[in-house]
Amino acid sequence: MLNNEKISAKTTQQTVRQTIQWASEQRDQFPIFSRHPEWSYLDSAATAQKPRRVIDFLQEFWCERNAPLHRGVYRLSAQVTQDYEDVREKVARFIHAGCGNEIVFCRGTTDAINLVAHSFVAPRLKKGDNILISAMEHHANFLPWQQLCQKTGAELRIIPLRKGLVEGAFRQHLQVGLDLESAEALLDDRTQFMALNHVSNVLGVINPVTDLCQLAKTKNIPVLLDGAQAIVHGSVDVKALGCDFYVFSGHKLYGPDGVGVLYGRSELLETMPPYQTGGDMIEFVSTAETTFAPPPQRFEAGTMPVSAVIGLGVAIDYFQSLPEERLLRHENTLLQLATENLRSTKSLQKVQIIGDETDLTRKVGVLSFVIEGVHPHDIGSILDSANVAVRAGHHCAQPLMADLKLTATARASFAVYNNERDVQQFCEGIEKVITMMI
Amino acid sequence: MGNIEQLYQDTILSHNRSPRNFRKLEQFSHTTIGRNPLCGDVYQLFARIEDEHITDIGFQGDGCAISKASSSIMSELVKGKTLTEAGKYKDDFLQLLLAAKEEQQESVLAKLPRKLQVFRGISEYPMRVKCATLIWRALEAILQGQGAEAETAVSTE
Numbered sequence A: 001m002l003n004n005e006k007i008s009a010k011t012t013q014q015t016v017r018q019t020i021q022w023a024s025e026q027r028d029q030f031p032i033f034s035r036h037p038e039w040s041y042l043d044s045a046a047t048a049q050k051p052r053r054v055i056d057f058l059q060e061f062w063c064e065r066n067a068p069l070h071r072g073v074y075r076l077s078a079q080v081t082q083d084y085e086d087v088r089e090k091v092a093r094f095i096h097a098g099c100g101n102e103i104v105f106c107r108g109t110t111d112a113i114n115l116v117a118h119s120f121v122a123p124r125l126k127k128g129d130n131i132l133i134s135a136m137e138h139h140a141n142f143l144p145w146q147q148l149c150q151k152t153g154a155e156l157r158i159i160p161l162r163k164g165l166v167e168g169a170f171r172q173h174l175q176v177g178l179d180l181e182s183a184e185a186l187l188d189d190r191t192q193f194m195a196l197n198h199v200s201n202v203l204g205v206i207n208p209v210t211d212l213c214q215l216a217k218t219k220n221i222p223v224l225l226d227g228a229q230a231i232v233h234g235s236v237d238v239k240a241l242g243c244d245f246y247v248f249s250g251h252k253l254y255g256p257d258g259v260g261v262l263y264g265r266s267e268l269l270e271t272m273p274p275y276q277t278g279g280d281m282i283e284f285v286s287t288a289e290t291t292f293a294p295p296p297q298r299f300e301a302g303t304m305p306v307s308a309v310i311g312l313g314v315a316i317d318y319f320q321s322l323p324e325e326r327l328l329r330h331e332n333t334l335l336q337l338a339t340e341n342l343r344s345t346k347s348l349q350k351v352q353i354i355g356d357e358t359d360l361t362r363k364v365g366v367l368s369f370v371i372e373g374v375h376p377h378d379i380g381s382i383l384d385s386a387n388v389a390v391r392a393g394h395h396c397a398q399p400l401m402a403d404l405k406l407t408a409t410a411r412a413s414f415a416v417y418n419n420e421r422d423v424q425q426f427c428e429g430i431e432k433v434i435t436m437m438i
Numbered sequence B: 001m002g003n004i005e006q007l008y009q010d011t012i013l014s015h016n017r018s019p020r021n022f023r024k025l026e027q028f029s030h031t032t033i034g035r036n037p038l039c040g041d042v043y044q045l046f047a048r049i050e051d052e053h054i055t056d057i058g059f060q061g062d063g064c065a066i067s068k069a070s071s072s073i074m075s076e077l078v079k080g081k082t083l084t085e086a087g088k089y090k091d092d093f094l095q096l097l098l099a100a101k102e103e104q105q106e107s108v109l110a111k112l113p114r115k116l117q118v119f120r121g122i123s124e125y126p127m128r129v130k131c132a133t134l135i136w137r138a139l140e141a142i143l144q145g146q147g148a149e150a151e152t153a154v155s156t157e
């Protein structure tokens, strides 16, 4: 489960040394870092770099195996169809779904959420009903619900934040979580749906989604979990989480862009009308009427991103080849190093961490921060000049920013290929920001 | 790639630290809002236009050093000027940042006051050009006669 319990809270010298060795081996798997050894790429929460396996696979795919899906009677097409369907089964095993039929391929997380909003929630939602989300959603898990509620006259309810402070050597850092008690009070018998992020893309905090799913279950409320950030930071078990839908994107999981996954419980998928109509999703079409294919094909209209789906299978193989405990420890070690630096380095005392935790195993390798008197965009540009790639902006989470009374933050995120040098380059870059701007 | 010190020149840093005309006008005839959807920055521009002259100007909001300095310098330059003069600054400045060819930039550079010339390096940072143009787009809207009654929002996208 994604709770980082597998790793200890304290970083020892020995664990640091071990992870350094391991990380340098992992980094070698990513060709972009041999082309650009100068870069500290700390924006994996936006999109991850791709391992050689995935890159080589895609090239090989187009040289050797490219053919249309489902349509050809010839061997090349039959093989591609088989490979594509094998990935469906692989994804099902990867997230512990019941079977491949519970896996729908989409364009990404955004597309998957829109599918559920359109085909599952919209037909059930009436004026006076409500949908529950949280105050820390990505726009992808906010706008579809906001728009749907506006259209039907339903109410969008929002689980508020609970804010606290974490002491640093020079200042207090902001701790942000969900206010669970309020969540319970917000659910009632007109609540038709709950949609929550598993891990926040801004704060990195792992939300107590298992508890929230359980709570929803007692009231028979279906739940969608946005796993865009969570999927790459440990194993996900949709049955144990107790959700009805789970969504994620390939490109954050070291895989190709243009592909994402919707997991939906079979009983629910079967009740849902198509999202889009067109080729490949039918049983029979006549001028008078059409019968649609059963799920998952019903939701895969038109030519699918075949290479990306099969490439996602390769990325999952890569990800699963990483020993989970080591991966989590590695990412958490980097998070701890960076956090400790920001908390206790005198020259960095103007930095405030947004989404800090006293126990850092409660978050993944995502570190948002602001610097007093410096706009995050300027932080981003100056870090860029130090070859450090971070994200600066509202992170597609403007309601969260407004709640925190911020317009933007800068965010560093850590992945399997990052190392201690990246953290050092990052901290030196921030010193440069402070010297230049303040 | 120019170096970052060229982007963050002293003029820009000083206007960022103490922006001029950084206030809401008590009495204004026009107001527009400039938004950069990329970063969420929002500025509100206020102008008092009397007899074809910008007799007072002010702005409020939150944004990066580039957008704040650009707003501050713009407000200094156009205050007291005629609408035609302000429009000329705006056209030349936008050409400096948005011209496709270096010759076009060079040709306009000499015409610009020094304070605006410091933004020249920004065209090398395409993601930041919008920060510098944000307030000018809000001014452009006012010069086109918008924002006279209801607030008008412009965006750099």
Ligand SMILES: Cc1ncc(COP(=O)(O)O)c(C=O)c1O
Pocket (backbone or CB within 6 Å): A045, A046, A107, A108, A109, A110, A111, A138, A140, A141, A197, A199, A200, A201, A226, A228, A229, A249
């Ligand atoms: C939590 C979260 N949800 C949704 C998304 C949207 O993912 P995509 O753009 O791949 O559809 C992202 C990606 O930025 C995210 O971090």
